[in-house]
Amino acid sequence: MDLTVIIVNWNTKQLLLDCLQTVEENRQSSTRQINVCVVDNGSTDGSVSAVREAFPDVQVQETGKNLGFAGGNNVALRVTQSTYCLLLNSDTLLPPGVLQTLVRFMDESPQTAVCSPLLLNADGSPQFCWARFQTIATELSGELDRSQSPYPLALFADPNYRFTMTSFAADWVGGACFMVRRA
Structure with missing residues (x-):
């Protein structure tokens, strides 16, 4: 696996679905192997069922409580394996091709530990x-x-x-x- 996109969620169902749509569009147009993992921090707004229905290929990790940004990302980092991980907020929309561009940049820059787009x-x-x-x-x-x-x-x-x-x-x-x- 080249990349895992990790999104930590807490009661942001519609933002999360919009974000996942742009991730899926990037995934479909990429030549890379991209996995998506949503960590749900105990949402009560139907986020988990909405993700499972709309994006059945997305791995969902339910924490049962709000572990926050770092705690949620650590859950995903422990259960996924990929060369790179993209930590993405649920209120973020990805432009076309950005995942491919970021992975290519990291491949071409082995001295780089972290990168972020504009x-x-x-x-x-x-x-x-x-x-x-x-x-x-x-x-x-x-x-x-x-x-x-x-x-x-x-x-x-x-x-x-x-x-x-x-x-x-x-x-x-x-x-x-x-x-x-x-x-």
């Missing part, structure tokens, strides 16, 4: 979801003086890599959608 808001504007750590040099040079920025976390951003469409090194990425390499 995330966009519903209106198409970029989400601020990555950063470089501040250094003394950047502080002293004033390159990080962005107190007027609409993005509070922009104070930690490297200005040379702001919302680029090319890959670059980051010290952290957001948790909405990121791919990890299994050790």
Whole structure:
């Protein structure tokens, strides 16, 4: 198995179904072997039955209680085996071809442990979801003086890599959608 898409859910049935539809579209158009695992953290909104009905190939793990983001992902990481895992929030929609692109990037970049695509808001504007750590040099040079920025976390951003469409090194990425390499 090349990739497991892991989605942790808690009472987000419609968001989850919409997310899974975009995952399925990516899966159908990919040449890679892609498995999908939904970890349900004790939902009471019918999420589990809706997923099983609409997406019978999706592996569903029921925890019976809310283990949170990390706990839910750990459940899936223990029961799945693949070269890569994509941790994906249930309120995220994948554009066509993104899974193939991320796996290819990881294959071609063996030194990379984690990668994340550019995330966009519903209106198409970029989400601020990555950063470089501040250094003394950047502080002293004033390159990080962005107190007027609409993005509070922009104070930690490297200005040379702001919302680029090319890959670059980051010290952290957001948790909405990121791919990890299994050790």
